[in-house]
Amino acid sequence: MTNKLLSVVDVSVSFGSGQKWKPVTSDVSFDIGHGETVAIVGESGSGKSVTALSIMRLLPERTTRISGRVEFDGRDLTAYSSAQMRDVRGNEIGMIFQEPMTSLNPTMSIGDQIGEVLVRHRGLSRARARKDVLELLARVKIPAAERRIDEYPHNFSGGMRQRVMIAMALACKPKLLIADEPTTALDVTIQNQILQLIKELQEEEKMAVMFITHDMGVVAETADRTVVMYNGRVVERGETSRIFFQSEEPYTKRLLAAVAPLDASRFKNRPVRYAEYGSDGSISRLEEEQADTVDGTSTPALSVENLTTRFVIRDKLFKRAVGKVHAVENVTFSIQPGETLSLVGESGCGKSTTGRSILQLVKPVSGTIRLFGRDLSNLSGADLRAERQSLQMVFQDPFASLNPRFTIEDALVEPMRCAGVDTVTALSKVPELLTLVGLNPEMANRYPHEFSGGQRQRICIARALSVSPKVIVADEAVSALDVSVKAQIVNLLLDLQQRLGLSYLFISHDMTVVERVSHRVAVMYLGEIVEIGPRAEVLGNPRHPYTRRLLSAVPIADPSRRGQRAAGGFHEIKNPIRDVDYVSPPREYQQVSDTHYVMAES
């Protein structure tokens, strides 16, 4: 009893009102000891965040029912009144959330937001609290705290905001920190820094951490013990190493398979399918390397030469140009028919703008884009639309990229109609398209809201395929999906490449997926490609310092290798904003091997 800080016993939560109550979690039980880190892992809808919010009693009271018992530090929190809970929250239990961009009040200075906690729980005056806030900012390593304390959240980057959140949660030295996907919205190098920071502070404060995540890599890096949740229930709990190496639970095994590092000795050059699982949880199809689809001899399906896209920043009053965002700078690459090139990098590196520039959705400043040798750059209007049919795009957010008022059939027919296909022919192609992406053709008359995220992404892929493209630009196409769904969609993309000989430009920040889908990988940093080459070489033998930094920041889903990673230095991602008359320095690339090039250091 004494070594348990938090005991969650048979907690069930239902949402609803009146007579209709829908269970969200049932009989969730687990313990967290003093100073221990426990990961709650699961996919969206598994109830992990709801569990955390139910411990904090932050769910809307009128529409929520909670049963079961929550014991914290020997006291029964479920018996606490709202007023008593307020004294616990932010004081004895701190909490940080997923979205650093929206979790801070945009209209209050960060100093006031942190200080507020001290004023509330410690009864400090504002002036006294300010001193403590300065100390806290230094502890979470925000540089120039003295100056930044009066700034507002919009002046901070995502990683810095998450540091502010941490400072806020730790202000009163809580015994327990609940971290709800604290690094999910951050770039890997920043994620690495935040995880380290939490670990350091935890050791200093002897604080327990409840770490909610969907990422088994992060679990392997941080957790002493792990609770796996699925569909509102705890399916497994135990020591993290036991969960990783001895689990017999089919769901856990599936989660692990989705993040397992690729065995580089077995799979060298071609994309690798994820293993498939049957409904009983056993493997129904092993992971396997794809057959060779690359046509290395013909004209490249897509070739991009010296592509440069800049955005002009204008003065608000006189609309004078005051700077330029060098979003894409002198980018050159080509993709053969049947080949996948992954474009990787962190947010703001210009990878999405590259994709959009290729489709001429953003007008590039200069550069040529050739589709099977035909130059797209000088086309416009009808000519451009005709050429662009063989170049289609799949976007990140399957919820936002389908018109909610269009049935699936409408969504699939529209691009064909634009391409001049008559309605009858277009309609007749719909069942075929749906079957192609693994959906039931009878679903054609339904609306997007009736589908899950994974199904919607299948629909988006079917829509892109409707005009029989040769090249698909997939912009973070699987990033918003849960791990197991992600694996299915990646497999679908790989199968389609096999069947239709498609070329992919796969834009992603997710290295575990890139490892699987690519023939070649290009790494972008501040608008430029710093390294490009075959997947096994770039990932296995990175030459550019940025590539190394990026790869070393990716959490390894193997608890036995914890702590082996080099501690990442303190890097804020720079921005590509330059003066109006800035001239980009000339770049040279060194050839590492036959097709592996690295930007020479200037």
Next chain:
Amino acid sequence: MFSYAMRRFITTIPVLLGISVLVFLTLRVSSGDPAAILGGDAVTTEQIEAIRQQLGLGEPVWKQYLLWLSHALRGDFGVSYYYKMPVTQLILSRVEPTMVLAVLTLAVSILIAIPLGTAAALRAGSIADSLSTAVAVVGFSVPVFVVGYALIGLFSIKLGLTPVQGYHRLSDGALATLASTILPSLALATVYIGLLTRITRASVLEVLNADYVRTAKAKGLMPLPITIKHVLRNAAAPIVTVVAMGFASLISGVVVTESVFNIPGLGRLMVDAVLARDYPSVQAIILIFTVFYVLINLLADISYGILDPRVAS
């Protein structure tokens, strides 16, 4: 923040100049002799000649405009031949009642609507919420003059608490002023209370679901500071917009209310001046109303910047 306010201020200058050109032109483009039009119905030949001199009618139009503008900037809008006094003096004597009425109306609306709307949002879906919706709908459905006469009937005639009509100047004592304007203000305010309650409710409801409100709760803050510091400040922008629009359009509402309650304000002056075809007064009042409108919008813009630091940066 200061540079933002200056920037906003500078952008209003071309707008103000544009308005002055339009007001100036209304008279020049109408058919007939501007001097005769300005003089009104009972004007003598000598007076027309005097007006012609004053307006510089022999000069090119741009010179006439500059002359007119320099007069206007110095507060000289000519003479009202109908009221037989300088327009500026006439308007000054009428500004006070209108301003008192507008400010009081606004104060009443804000004090009632914002707490009501916020409370409704906090208890969204409850009976109190539905009730506030009902009050709001009634508020902006019933015409001002109906509310006005109903209030007079109840408070002035039945209960005898307030004067039936008329206006007591501030120089006669603030209490008397308040007594004479409270009913017209309430009558005018019903519409704005309705509107503001709805806007406040919708805006607060949206902010209540924001992540940073959840953060504030996770910090263990008390409900009242959460509502004021975290919710209302972020919900303020649409509310400010409606208040500003409301304040500006109050002026048109004032025309009816001032008639019902027989208050000698700008609204009444406007109606009388139009009916009497007293062009110098009409011109000056239009200019004042539009300048007022622009200034209110400027204030609203600046307050967005104060409320939300992202706007000002």
